[in-house]
Amino acid sequence: MTTRSSAPPVVTGMAWTTPLGTGLDDVWAVLLAGGCGVRPVPSRHALRTTAAAMVAAPPAPDPPAERQITLTASTLESAFAHAGLTVGDPRVMVVLGSSYAGNLDGAEGTVDSWATSAVERLGHPNPPVTVATACSAGSDALLIGAELIRAGICDMCVCGGADVVTPAKRLGHSALGTMSTGELRAFDQHRDGMVLGEGAAFVVLESESSAAARSATVHARLAGAGSANDASGLTSPDESGDSIVLAVDRALRGSGLTPADIAVVSAHGSGTSMNDTTEATALSRIFTGLPPGPLVFGTKGALGHSLGATGAIEAITVILALREGVVPPVLGLAEPIAVLVPEVAAGAARPFRGAAGVSLTLGFGGFNTCLVFTGTP
Incomplete structure:
Protein backbone atom coordinates (compact mmCIF):
# COMPACT_ATOMS: atom_id res chain seq x y z
CA MET A 1 0.00 0.00 0.00
CA THR A 2 1.17 3.51 -0.81
CA THR A 3 0.56 6.75 1.10
CA ARG A 4 -2.93 8.25 1.31
CA SER A 5 -3.11 11.52 -0.65
CA SER A 6 -5.51 14.45 -0.73
CA ALA A 7 -4.12 15.66 -4.07
CA PRO A 8 -6.19 14.86 -7.16
CA PRO A 9 -4.80 12.15 -9.44
CA VAL A 10 -3.32 13.20 -12.76
CA VAL A 11 -3.96 11.74 -16.21
CA THR A 12 -0.76 10.32 -17.69
CA GLY A 13 -2.21 8.22 -20.51
CA MET A 14 -5.31 7.74 -22.66
CA ALA A 15 -6.50 5.45 -25.42
CA TRP A 16 -9.74 4.76 -27.23
CA THR A 17 -11.22 2.63 -29.95
CA THR A 18 -14.18 4.35 -31.58
CA PRO A 19 -16.34 4.05 -34.71
CA LEU A 20 -14.19 6.88 -36.14
CA GLY A 21 -10.85 5.17 -35.45
CA THR A 22 -8.30 4.79 -32.69
CA GLY A 23 -5.84 7.70 -32.81
CA LEU A 24 -6.53 10.32 -30.15
CA ASP A 25 -5.73 13.28 -32.38
CA ASP A 26 -7.14 11.68 -35.54
CA VAL A 27 -10.53 10.92 -34.03
CA TRP A 28 -10.65 14.34 -32.37
CA ALA A 29 -10.02 16.05 -35.71
CA VAL A 30 -12.86 14.10 -37.34
CA LEU A 31 -15.21 14.97 -34.48
CA LEU A 32 -14.36 18.67 -34.79
CA ALA A 33 -15.05 18.49 -38.52
CA GLY A 34 -18.52 17.05 -37.88
CA GLY A 35 -17.69 13.48 -38.91
CA CYS A 36 -20.10 10.68 -38.07
CA GLY A 37 -19.47 6.98 -37.48
CA VAL A 38 -23.12 5.87 -37.65
CA ARG A 39 -23.91 3.53 -40.54
CA PRO A 40 -26.68 1.09 -41.54
CA VAL A 41 -25.99 -2.27 -39.90
CA PRO A 42 -28.25 -5.06 -41.22
CA SER A 43 -30.23 -7.15 -38.75
CA ARG A 44 -32.42 -10.20 -39.20
CA HIS A 45 -34.74 -8.75 -36.57
CA ALA A 46 -37.27 -5.95 -36.96
CA LEU A 47 -35.81 -2.90 -35.22
CA ARG A 48 -36.80 0.73 -34.83
CA THR A 49 -33.64 1.52 -36.81
CA THR A 50 -30.81 -0.46 -38.38
CA ALA A 51 -28.39 2.42 -37.77
CA ALA A 52 -25.48 1.76 -35.41
CA ALA A 53 -21.93 2.96 -34.85
CA MET A 54 -19.49 0.04 -35.07
CA VAL A 55 -15.73 -0.15 -34.65
CA ALA A 56 -13.63 -1.54 -37.52
CA ALA A 57 -11.87 -4.17 -35.41
CA PRO A 58 -12.57 -6.65 -34.04
CA PRO A 59 -14.97 -7.47 -36.91
CA ALA A 60 -18.67 -7.70 -36.18
CA PRO A 61 -19.17 -11.34 -37.27
CA ASP A 62 -17.13 -12.54 -34.28
CA PRO A 63 -19.20 -13.62 -31.23
CA PRO A 64 -20.08 -10.63 -28.99
CA ALA A 65 -18.23 -12.04 -25.97
CA GLU A 66 -15.03 -12.52 -27.97
CA ARG A 67 -15.31 -9.04 -29.50
CA GLN A 68 -15.71 -7.55 -26.01
CA ILE A 69 -12.54 -9.23 -24.76
CA THR A 70 -10.49 -8.39 -27.85
CA LEU A 71 -11.65 -4.76 -27.88
CA THR A 72 -10.86 -4.36 -24.18
CA ALA A 73 -7.41 -5.95 -24.32
CA SER A 74 -6.23 -4.03 -27.39
CA THR A 75 -7.38 -0.65 -26.08
CA LEU A 76 -5.90 -1.33 -22.65
CA GLU A 77 -2.56 -2.13 -24.29
CA SER A 78 -2.65 1.25 -26.07
CA ALA A 79 -3.44 3.06 -22.81
CA PHE A 80 -0.49 1.44 -21.02
CA ALA A 81 1.79 2.39 -23.93
CA HIS A 82 0.55 6.00 -24.06
CA ALA A 83 1.43 6.38 -20.38
CA GLY A 84 4.87 4.84 -20.88
CA LEU A 85 4.00 1.75 -18.82
CA THR A 86 4.46 -1.94 -19.56
CA VAL A 87 1.38 -4.15 -19.44
CA GLY A 88 3.07 -6.42 -16.91
CA ASP A 89 3.75 -3.67 -14.37
CA PRO A 90 2.48 -5.06 -11.02
CA ARG A 91 2.13 -1.57 -9.52
CA VAL A 92 -0.86 -0.83 -11.77
CA MET A 93 -4.47 -1.66 -10.88
CA VAL A 94 -7.10 -2.02 -13.60
CA VAL A 95 -10.75 -0.94 -13.22
CA LEU A 96 -13.07 -1.98 -16.06
CA GLY A 97 -16.70 -1.04 -16.67
CA SER A 98 -19.32 -2.35 -19.06
CA SER A 99 -23.06 -2.78 -19.50
CA TYR A 100 -23.54 -6.56 -19.57
CA ALA A 101 -20.82 -7.01 -22.24
CA GLY A 102 -21.90 -10.10 -24.21
CA ASN A 103 -23.92 -11.69 -21.40
CA LEU A 104 -27.30 -10.82 -22.88
CA ASP A 105 -26.33 -12.85 -25.95
CA GLY A 106 -25.51 -16.04 -24.08
CA ALA A 107 -21.89 -15.50 -23.07
CA GLU A 108 -20.76 -18.09 -20.55
CA GLY A 109 -19.45 -17.17 -17.14
CA THR A 110 -20.26 -14.36 -14.70
CA VAL A 111 -21.06 -10.78 -15.62
CA ASP A 112 -17.41 -9.82 -15.05
CA SER A 113 -15.77 -12.80 -16.80
CA TRP A 114 -15.00 -10.62 -19.83
CA ALA A 115 -12.86 -8.31 -17.68
CA THR A 116 -10.82 -11.14 -16.18
CA SER A 117 -10.31 -12.69 -19.62
CA ALA A 118 -9.23 -9.35 -21.14
CA VAL A 119 -6.65 -8.69 -18.43
CA GLU A 120 -5.30 -12.25 -18.70
CA ARG A 121 -5.02 -11.90 -22.48
CA LEU A 122 -3.20 -8.61 -22.00
CA GLY A 123 -0.70 -10.30 -19.69
CA HIS A 124 -1.34 -8.07 -16.70
CA PRO A 125 -0.66 -9.77 -13.35
CA ASN A 126 -3.39 -8.20 -11.20
CA PRO A 127 -7.08 -9.17 -11.30
CA PRO A 128 -9.37 -6.33 -12.43
CA VAL A 129 -11.92 -4.43 -10.40
CA THR A 130 -15.15 -4.51 -12.40
CA VAL A 131 -18.04 -2.03 -12.56
CA ALA A 132 -21.51 -2.70 -13.97
CA THR A 133 -23.47 0.50 -13.35
CA ALA A 134 -25.12 0.53 -16.77
CA CYS A 135 -24.26 3.55 -18.94
CA SER A 136 -22.31 5.18 -16.12
CA ALA A 137 -19.91 2.23 -15.78
CA GLY A 138 -17.04 3.88 -17.68
CA SER A 139 -17.28 7.05 -15.58
CA ASP A 140 -17.65 5.09 -12.36
CA ALA A 141 -14.47 3.17 -13.23
CA LEU A 142 -12.58 6.48 -13.23
CA LEU A 143 -14.25 7.53 -9.98
CA ILE A 144 -13.20 4.26 -8.34
CA GLY A 145 -9.67 4.52 -9.73
CA ALA A 146 -9.32 8.02 -8.30
CA GLU A 147 -10.47 6.80 -4.88
CA LEU A 148 -8.03 3.87 -4.96
CA ILE A 149 -5.20 6.34 -5.50
CA ARG A 150 -6.45 8.83 -2.90
CA ALA A 151 -6.77 6.00 -0.36
CA GLY A 152 -3.18 4.97 -0.96
CA ILE A 153 -4.14 1.51 -2.25
CA CYS A 154 -2.19 2.08 -5.47
CA ASP A 155 -0.27 4.84 -7.26
CA MET A 156 -1.38 4.00 -10.79
CA CYS A 157 -4.72 2.85 -12.11
CA VAL A 158 -5.95 2.21 -15.66
CA CYS A 159 -9.70 2.87 -15.69
CA GLY A 160 -12.48 2.98 -18.24
CA GLY A 161 -15.08 1.00 -20.10
CA ALA A 162 -15.77 -1.15 -23.12
CA ASP A 163 -18.96 -2.28 -24.79
CA VAL A 164 -20.05 -3.86 -28.06
CA VAL A 165 -23.24 -3.72 -30.11
CA THR A 166 -25.00 -7.08 -29.92
CA PRO A 167 -28.27 -8.47 -31.33
CA ALA A 168 -29.80 -8.67 -27.83
CA LYS A 169 -28.94 -5.05 -27.04
CA ARG A 170 -30.40 -3.86 -30.33
CA LEU A 171 -33.59 -5.84 -29.73
CA GLY A 172 -33.81 -4.70 -26.12
CA HIS A 173 -33.53 -1.00 -26.81
CA SER A 174 -35.85 -1.27 -29.79
CA ALA A 175 -38.47 -2.96 -27.59
CA LEU A 176 -38.00 -0.40 -24.82
CA GLY A 177 -38.59 2.42 -27.30
CA THR A 178 -35.30 4.07 -26.34
CA MET A 179 -33.89 3.59 -29.84
CA SER A 180 -34.42 6.30 -32.46
CA THR A 181 -36.26 5.66 -35.69
CA GLY A 182 -33.61 7.68 -37.52
CA GLU A 183 -30.69 9.70 -36.17
CA LEU A 184 -29.67 10.59 -32.62
CA ARG A 185 -30.60 14.26 -32.12
CA ALA A 186 -29.49 15.16 -28.62
CA PHE A 187 -31.37 18.09 -27.04
CA ASP A 188 -33.33 18.72 -30.24
CA GLN A 189 -37.08 19.35 -30.15
CA HIS A 190 -37.58 16.48 -32.61
CA ARG A 191 -35.40 13.88 -30.85
CA ASP A 192 -36.92 10.40 -30.64
CA GLY A 193 -34.25 8.16 -29.15
CA MET A 194 -30.68 6.95 -29.25
CA VAL A 195 -28.55 5.06 -31.75
CA LEU A 196 -26.41 2.28 -30.34
CA GLY A 197 -22.65 2.47 -30.66
CA GLU A 198 -19.65 0.58 -29.39
CA GLY A 199 -16.09 1.22 -28.39
CA ALA A 200 -13.61 1.29 -25.55
CA ALA A 201 -11.69 3.97 -23.71
CA PHE A 202 -9.21 3.86 -20.85
CA VAL A 203 -7.54 6.62 -18.86
CA VAL A 204 -4.37 6.15 -16.83
CA LEU A 205 -4.69 7.88 -13.46
CA GLU A 206 -1.63 8.36 -11.29
CA SER A 207 -0.66 10.09 -8.09
CA GLU A 208 1.25 13.31 -8.61
CA SER A 209 4.26 11.92 -6.78
CA SER A 210 4.37 8.79 -8.93
CA ALA A 211 4.04 10.78 -12.16
CA ALA A 212 6.82 13.14 -11.06
CA ALA A 213 9.10 10.27 -10.05
CA ARG A 214 8.99 8.73 -13.50
CA SER A 215 8.81 12.07 -15.39
CA ALA A 216 5.48 11.14 -16.95
CA THR A 217 3.62 13.56 -19.20
CA VAL A 218 0.55 14.99 -17.43
CA HIS A 219 -2.43 15.60 -19.72
CA ALA A 220 -4.99 16.73 -17.13
CA ARG A 221 -6.13 16.29 -13.54
Whole structure:
Protein backbone atom coordinates (compact mmCIF):
# COMPACT_ATOMS: atom_id res chain seq x y z
CA MET A 1 0.00 0.00 0.00
CA THR A 2 1.17 3.51 -0.81
CA THR A 3 0.56 6.75 1.10
CA ARG A 4 -2.93 8.25 1.31
CA SER A 5 -3.11 11.52 -0.65
CA SER A 6 -5.51 14.45 -0.73
CA ALA A 7 -4.12 15.66 -4.07
CA PRO A 8 -6.19 14.86 -7.16
CA PRO A 9 -4.80 12.15 -9.44
CA VAL A 10 -3.32 13.20 -12.76
CA VAL A 11 -3.96 11.74 -16.21
CA THR A 12 -0.76 10.32 -17.69
CA GLY A 13 -2.21 8.22 -20.51
CA MET A 14 -5.31 7.74 -22.66
CA ALA A 15 -6.50 5.45 -25.42
CA TRP A 16 -9.74 4.76 -27.23
CA THR A 17 -11.22 2.63 -29.95
CA THR A 18 -14.18 4.35 -31.58
CA PRO A 19 -16.34 4.05 -34.71
CA LEU A 20 -14.19 6.88 -36.14
CA GLY A 21 -10.85 5.17 -35.45
CA THR A 22 -8.30 4.79 -32.69
CA GLY A 23 -5.84 7.70 -32.81
CA LEU A 24 -6.53 10.32 -30.15
CA ASP A 25 -5.73 13.28 -32.38
CA ASP A 26 -7.14 11.68 -35.54
CA VAL A 27 -10.53 10.92 -34.03
CA TRP A 28 -10.65 14.34 -32.37
CA ALA A 29 -10.02 16.05 -35.71
CA VAL A 30 -12.86 14.10 -37.34
CA LEU A 31 -15.21 14.97 -34.48
CA LEU A 32 -14.36 18.67 -34.79
CA ALA A 33 -15.05 18.49 -38.52
CA GLY A 34 -18.52 17.05 -37.88
CA GLY A 35 -17.69 13.48 -38.91
CA CYS A 36 -20.10 10.68 -38.07
CA GLY A 37 -19.47 6.98 -37.48
CA VAL A 38 -23.12 5.87 -37.65
CA ARG A 39 -23.91 3.53 -40.54
CA PRO A 40 -26.68 1.09 -41.54
CA VAL A 41 -25.99 -2.27 -39.90
CA PRO A 42 -28.25 -5.06 -41.22
CA SER A 43 -30.23 -7.15 -38.75
CA ARG A 44 -32.42 -10.20 -39.20
CA HIS A 45 -34.74 -8.75 -36.57
CA ALA A 46 -37.27 -5.95 -36.96
CA LEU A 47 -35.81 -2.90 -35.22
CA ARG A 48 -36.80 0.73 -34.83
CA THR A 49 -33.64 1.52 -36.81
CA THR A 50 -30.81 -0.46 -38.38
CA ALA A 51 -28.39 2.42 -37.77
CA ALA A 52 -25.48 1.76 -35.41
CA ALA A 53 -21.93 2.96 -34.85
CA MET A 54 -19.49 0.04 -35.07
CA VAL A 55 -15.73 -0.15 -34.65
CA ALA A 56 -13.63 -1.54 -37.52
CA ALA A 57 -11.87 -4.17 -35.41
CA PRO A 58 -12.57 -6.65 -34.04
CA PRO A 59 -14.97 -7.47 -36.91
CA ALA A 60 -18.67 -7.70 -36.18
CA PRO A 61 -19.17 -11.34 -37.27
CA ASP A 62 -17.13 -12.54 -34.28
CA PRO A 63 -19.20 -13.62 -31.23
CA PRO A 64 -20.08 -10.63 -28.99
CA ALA A 65 -18.23 -12.04 -25.97
CA GLU A 66 -15.03 -12.52 -27.97
CA ARG A 67 -15.31 -9.04 -29.50
CA GLN A 68 -15.71 -7.55 -26.01
CA ILE A 69 -12.54 -9.23 -24.76
CA THR A 70 -10.49 -8.39 -27.85
CA LEU A 71 -11.65 -4.76 -27.88
CA THR A 72 -10.86 -4.36 -24.18
CA ALA A 73 -7.41 -5.95 -24.32
CA SER A 74 -6.23 -4.03 -27.39
CA THR A 75 -7.38 -0.65 -26.08
CA LEU A 76 -5.90 -1.33 -22.65
CA GLU A 77 -2.56 -2.13 -24.29
CA SER A 78 -2.65 1.25 -26.07
CA ALA A 79 -3.44 3.06 -22.81
CA PHE A 80 -0.49 1.44 -21.02
CA ALA A 81 1.79 2.39 -23.93
CA HIS A 82 0.55 6.00 -24.06
CA ALA A 83 1.43 6.38 -20.38
CA GLY A 84 4.87 4.84 -20.88
CA LEU A 85 4.00 1.75 -18.82
CA THR A 86 4.46 -1.94 -19.56
CA VAL A 87 1.38 -4.15 -19.44
CA GLY A 88 3.07 -6.42 -16.91
CA ASP A 89 3.75 -3.67 -14.37
CA PRO A 90 2.48 -5.06 -11.02
CA ARG A 91 2.13 -1.57 -9.52
CA VAL A 92 -0.86 -0.83 -11.77
CA MET A 93 -4.47 -1.66 -10.88
CA VAL A 94 -7.10 -2.02 -13.60
CA VAL A 95 -10.75 -0.94 -13.22
CA LEU A 96 -13.07 -1.98 -16.06
CA GLY A 97 -16.70 -1.04 -16.67
CA SER A 98 -19.32 -2.35 -19.06
CA SER A 99 -23.06 -2.78 -19.50
CA TYR A 100 -23.54 -6.56 -19.57
CA ALA A 101 -20.82 -7.01 -22.24
CA GLY A 102 -21.90 -10.10 -24.21
CA ASN A 103 -23.92 -11.69 -21.40
CA LEU A 104 -27.30 -10.82 -22.88
CA ASP A 105 -26.33 -12.85 -25.95
CA GLY A 106 -25.51 -16.04 -24.08
CA ALA A 107 -21.89 -15.50 -23.07
CA GLU A 108 -20.76 -18.09 -20.55
CA GLY A 109 -19.45 -17.17 -17.14
CA THR A 110 -20.26 -14.36 -14.70
CA VAL A 111 -21.06 -10.78 -15.62
CA ASP A 112 -17.41 -9.82 -15.05
CA SER A 113 -15.77 -12.80 -16.80
CA TRP A 114 -15.00 -10.62 -19.83
CA ALA A 115 -12.86 -8.31 -17.68
CA THR A 116 -10.82 -11.14 -16.18
CA SER A 117 -10.31 -12.69 -19.62
CA ALA A 118 -9.23 -9.35 -21.14
CA VAL A 119 -6.65 -8.69 -18.43
CA GLU A 120 -5.30 -12.25 -18.70
CA ARG A 121 -5.02 -11.90 -22.48
CA LEU A 122 -3.20 -8.61 -22.00
CA GLY A 123 -0.70 -10.30 -19.69
CA HIS A 124 -1.34 -8.07 -16.70
CA PRO A 125 -0.66 -9.77 -13.35
CA ASN A 126 -3.39 -8.20 -11.20
CA PRO A 127 -7.08 -9.17 -11.30
CA PRO A 128 -9.37 -6.33 -12.43
CA VAL A 129 -11.92 -4.43 -10.40
CA THR A 130 -15.15 -4.51 -12.40
CA VAL A 131 -18.04 -2.03 -12.56
CA ALA A 132 -21.51 -2.70 -13.97
CA THR A 133 -23.47 0.50 -13.35
CA ALA A 134 -25.12 0.53 -16.77
CA CYS A 135 -24.26 3.55 -18.94
CA SER A 136 -22.31 5.18 -16.12
CA ALA A 137 -19.91 2.23 -15.78
CA GLY A 138 -17.04 3.88 -17.68
CA SER A 139 -17.28 7.05 -15.58
CA ASP A 140 -17.65 5.09 -12.36
CA ALA A 141 -14.47 3.17 -13.23
CA LEU A 142 -12.58 6.48 -13.23
CA LEU A 143 -14.25 7.53 -9.98
CA ILE A 144 -13.20 4.26 -8.34
CA GLY A 145 -9.67 4.52 -9.73
CA ALA A 146 -9.32 8.02 -8.30
CA GLU A 147 -10.47 6.80 -4.88
CA LEU A 148 -8.03 3.87 -4.96
CA ILE A 149 -5.20 6.34 -5.50
CA ARG A 150 -6.45 8.83 -2.90
CA ALA A 151 -6.77 6.00 -0.36
CA GLY A 152 -3.18 4.97 -0.96
CA ILE A 153 -4.14 1.51 -2.25
CA CYS A 154 -2.19 2.08 -5.47
CA ASP A 155 -0.27 4.84 -7.26
CA MET A 156 -1.38 4.00 -10.79
CA CYS A 157 -4.72 2.85 -12.11
CA VAL A 158 -5.95 2.21 -15.66
CA CYS A 159 -9.70 2.87 -15.69
CA GLY A 160 -12.48 2.98 -18.24
CA GLY A 161 -15.08 1.00 -20.10
CA ALA A 162 -15.77 -1.15 -23.12
CA ASP A 163 -18.96 -2.28 -24.79
CA VAL A 164 -20.05 -3.86 -28.06
CA VAL A 165 -23.24 -3.72 -30.11
CA THR A 166 -25.00 -7.08 -29.92
CA PRO A 167 -28.27 -8.47 -31.33
CA ALA A 168 -29.80 -8.67 -27.83
CA LYS A 169 -28.94 -5.05 -27.04
CA ARG A 170 -30.40 -3.86 -30.33
CA LEU A 171 -33.59 -5.84 -29.73
CA GLY A 172 -33.81 -4.70 -26.12
CA HIS A 173 -33.53 -1.00 -26.81
CA SER A 174 -35.85 -1.27 -29.79
CA ALA A 175 -38.47 -2.96 -27.59
CA LEU A 176 -38.00 -0.40 -24.82
CA GLY A 177 -38.59 2.42 -27.30
CA THR A 178 -35.30 4.07 -26.34
CA MET A 179 -33.89 3.59 -29.84
CA SER A 180 -34.42 6.30 -32.46
CA THR A 181 -36.26 5.66 -35.69
CA GLY A 182 -33.61 7.68 -37.52
CA GLU A 183 -30.69 9.70 -36.17
CA LEU A 184 -29.67 10.59 -32.62
CA ARG A 185 -30.60 14.26 -32.12
CA ALA A 186 -29.49 15.16 -28.62
CA PHE A 187 -31.37 18.09 -27.04
CA ASP A 188 -33.33 18.72 -30.24
CA GLN A 189 -37.08 19.35 -30.15
CA HIS A 190 -37.58 16.48 -32.61
CA ARG A 191 -35.40 13.88 -30.85
CA ASP A 192 -36.92 10.40 -30.64
CA GLY A 193 -34.25 8.16 -29.15
CA MET A 194 -30.68 6.95 -29.25
CA VAL A 195 -28.55 5.06 -31.75
CA LEU A 196 -26.41 2.28 -30.34
CA GLY A 197 -22.65 2.47 -30.66
CA GLU A 198 -19.65 0.58 -29.39
CA GLY A 199 -16.09 1.22 -28.39
CA ALA A 200 -13.61 1.29 -25.55
CA ALA A 201 -11.69 3.97 -23.71
CA PHE A 202 -9.21 3.86 -20.85
CA VAL A 203 -7.54 6.62 -18.86
CA VAL A 204 -4.37 6.15 -16.83
CA LEU A 205 -4.69 7.88 -13.46
CA GLU A 206 -1.63 8.36 -11.29
CA SER A 207 -0.66 10.09 -8.09
CA GLU A 208 1.25 13.31 -8.61
CA SER A 209 4.26 11.92 -6.78
CA SER A 210 4.37 8.79 -8.93
CA ALA A 211 4.04 10.78 -12.16
CA ALA A 212 6.82 13.14 -11.06
CA ALA A 213 9.10 10.27 -10.05
CA ARG A 214 8.99 8.73 -13.50
CA SER A 215 8.81 12.07 -15.39
CA ALA A 216 5.48 11.14 -16.95
CA THR A 217 3.62 13.56 -19.20
CA VAL A 218 0.55 14.99 -17.43
CA HIS A 219 -2.43 15.60 -19.72
CA ALA A 220 -4.99 16.73 -17.13
CA ARG A 221 -6.13 16.29 -13.54
CA LEU A 222 -9.22 14.48 -12.36
CA ALA A 223 -10.01 17.22 -9.88
CA GLY A 224 -13.27 15.80 -8.57
CA ALA A 225 -15.82 13.04 -8.99
CA GLY A 226 -19.32 12.58 -7.64
CA SER A 227 -22.23 10.21 -8.07
CA ALA A 228 -25.85 9.90 -6.99
CA ASN A 229 -28.74 7.58 -7.68
CA ASP A 230 -32.30 8.80 -8.09
CA ALA A 231 -33.78 5.27 -7.60
CA SER A 232 -36.74 6.40 -9.68
CA GLY A 233 -37.05 3.39 -11.97
CA LEU A 234 -35.13 0.84 -14.02
CA THR A 235 -35.17 2.94 -17.19
CA SER A 236 -36.86 6.26 -16.35
CA PRO A 237 -35.07 9.07 -14.50
CA ASP A 238 -36.43 11.31 -11.80
CA GLU A 239 -37.63 14.20 -13.95
CA SER A 240 -36.77 16.80 -11.29
CA GLY A 241 -33.06 16.35 -12.05
CA ASP A 242 -32.27 16.41 -8.31
CA SER A 243 -29.92 13.42 -8.51
CA ILE A 244 -27.96 14.93 -11.40
CA VAL A 245 -27.60 18.21 -9.53
CA LEU A 246 -26.40 16.27 -6.47
CA ALA A 247 -23.79 14.32 -8.47
CA VAL A 248 -22.42 17.54 -10.00
CA ASP A 249 -22.42 19.31 -6.63
CA ARG A 250 -20.48 16.45 -5.03
CA ALA A 251 -17.91 16.47 -7.82
CA LEU A 252 -17.47 20.24 -7.66
CA ARG A 253 -17.13 20.26 -3.88
CA GLY A 254 -14.52 17.53 -4.11
CA SER A 255 -12.58 19.58 -6.67
CA GLY A 256 -12.76 22.85 -4.76
CA LEU A 257 -14.39 24.49 -7.79
CA THR A 258 -17.75 26.17 -8.29
CA PRO A 259 -20.16 26.15 -11.26
CA ALA A 260 -18.69 29.50 -12.30
CA ASP A 261 -15.30 27.82 -12.85
CA ILE A 262 -16.64 25.32 -15.40
CA ALA A 263 -15.95 26.29 -19.01
CA VAL A 264 -17.25 23.24 -20.84
CA VAL A 265 -19.64 20.35 -20.23
CA SER A 266 -19.73 17.04 -22.07
CA ALA A 267 -23.40 16.18 -21.62
CA HIS A 268 -24.80 12.67 -21.66
CA GLY A 269 -27.17 13.75 -24.45
CA SER A 270 -28.68 10.35 -25.21
CA GLY A 271 -31.32 11.71 -27.57
CA THR A 272 -34.20 10.14 -25.66
CA SER A 273 -37.05 12.47 -24.84
CA MET A 274 -37.23 12.17 -21.06
CA ASN A 275 -33.49 11.85 -20.41
CA ASP A 276 -32.59 14.91 -22.46
CA THR A 277 -35.29 16.99 -20.80
CA THR A 278 -34.20 15.88 -17.33
CA GLU A 279 -30.53 16.53 -18.05
CA ALA A 280 -31.28 19.93 -19.58
CA THR A 281 -33.37 20.84 -16.53
CA ALA A 282 -30.51 19.89 -14.21
CA LEU A 283 -27.86 21.73 -16.22
CA SER A 284 -30.03 24.83 -16.29
CA ARG A 285 -30.50 24.68 -12.53
CA ILE A 286 -26.75 24.40 -11.99
CA PHE A 287 -25.51 27.00 -14.45
CA THR A 288 -28.29 29.60 -14.83
CA GLY A 289 -27.16 33.14 -14.08
CA LEU A 290 -23.45 32.51 -14.59
CA PRO A 291 -22.19 34.76 -17.38
CA PRO A 292 -21.08 33.49 -19.78
CA GLY A 293 -21.71 29.98 -18.45
CA PRO A 294 -20.26 26.74 -19.83
CA LEU A 295 -20.39 25.57 -23.42
CA VAL A 296 -22.27 22.27 -23.67
CA PHE A 297 -21.41 19.60 -26.22
CA GLY A 298 -22.03 15.90 -26.81
CA THR A 299 -20.64 13.24 -29.12
CA LYS A 300 -23.29 10.51 -29.24
CA GLY A 301 -24.63 11.79 -32.56
CA ALA A 302 -21.21 11.03 -34.04
CA LEU A 303 -20.18 7.95 -32.04
CA GLY A 304 -23.51 6.46 -31.03
CA HIS A 305 -24.38 5.57 -27.45
CA SER A 306 -21.69 3.08 -26.43
CA LEU A 307 -23.42 2.19 -23.15
CA GLY A 308 -20.79 1.11 -20.59
CA ALA A 309 -17.96 2.72 -22.58
CA THR A 310 -19.55 6.10 -23.13
CA GLY A 311 -18.43 7.74 -19.87
CA ALA A 312 -14.78 6.94 -20.48
CA ILE A 313 -14.94 8.02 -24.12
CA GLU A 314 -16.53 11.31 -23.16
CA ALA A 315 -14.02 11.86 -20.34
CA ILE A 316 -11.30 11.81 -22.99
CA THR A 317 -13.23 14.31 -25.11
CA VAL A 318 -13.26 16.72 -22.16
CA ILE A 319 -9.51 16.33 -21.67
CA LEU A 320 -8.88 16.98 -25.38
CA ALA A 321 -11.30 19.92 -25.39
CA LEU A 322 -9.45 21.53 -22.47
CA ARG A 323 -6.16 21.00 -24.28
CA GLU A 324 -7.38 22.53 -27.56
CA GLY A 325 -9.91 25.12 -26.33
CA VAL A 326 -12.56 23.90 -28.78
CA VAL A 327 -15.44 21.40 -28.78
CA PRO A 328 -17.09 19.46 -31.62
CA PRO A 329 -20.63 20.20 -32.78
CA VAL A 330 -23.65 18.29 -31.46
CA LEU A 331 -24.72 16.42 -34.58
CA GLY A 332 -28.43 16.43 -35.38
CA LEU A 333 -29.17 19.49 -33.22
CA ALA A 334 -31.19 22.05 -35.19
CA GLU A 335 -33.84 23.30 -32.75
CA PRO A 336 -32.65 23.13 -29.12
CA ILE A 337 -35.24 22.39 -26.45
CA ALA A 338 -36.24 25.54 -24.59
CA VAL A 339 -35.44 24.22 -21.11
CA LEU A 340 -31.71 24.01 -21.89
CA VAL A 341 -30.30 27.36 -20.75
CA PRO A 342 -26.51 26.88 -21.15
CA GLU A 343 -25.17 27.51 -24.64
CA VAL A 344 -24.84 24.40 -26.83
CA ALA A 345 -22.30 23.81 -29.60
CA ALA A 346 -24.58 23.40 -32.60
CA GLY A 347 -23.73 23.48 -36.29
CA ALA A 348 -19.95 23.63 -36.10
CA ALA A 349 -17.01 23.28 -33.73
CA ARG A 350 -16.94 26.06 -31.16
CA PRO A 351 -14.03 27.64 -29.26
CA PHE A 352 -14.18 28.39 -25.54
CA ARG A 353 -11.95 29.81 -22.83
CA GLY A 354 -11.34 28.15 -19.50
CA ALA A 355 -9.39 25.44 -17.73
CA ALA A 356 -12.06 23.21 -16.13
CA GLY A 357 -14.61 20.89 -17.65
CA VAL A 358 -17.31 18.42 -16.63
CA SER A 359 -18.19 15.02 -18.06
CA LEU A 360 -21.68 13.84 -17.13
CA THR A 361 -23.15 10.35 -17.57
CA LEU A 362 -26.64 9.12 -16.75
CA GLY A 363 -27.28 5.38 -16.58
CA PHE A 364 -30.29 3.09 -16.39
CA GLY A 365 -31.24 2.48 -12.78
CA GLY A 366 -30.62 6.13 -11.94
CA PHE A 367 -26.82 5.93 -11.88
CA ASN A 368 -25.64 9.53 -12.36
CA THR A 369 -21.92 10.33 -12.34
CA CYS A 370 -19.98 13.56 -12.79
CA LEU A 371 -16.24 13.89 -13.42
CA VAL A 372 -14.45 17.25 -13.16
CA PHE A 373 -11.20 17.69 -15.11
CA THR A 374 -8.76 20.56 -15.11
CA GLY A 375 -6.18 21.14 -17.81
CA THR A 376 -2.46 21.61 -17.36
CA PRO A 377 -0.70 25.00 -17.67
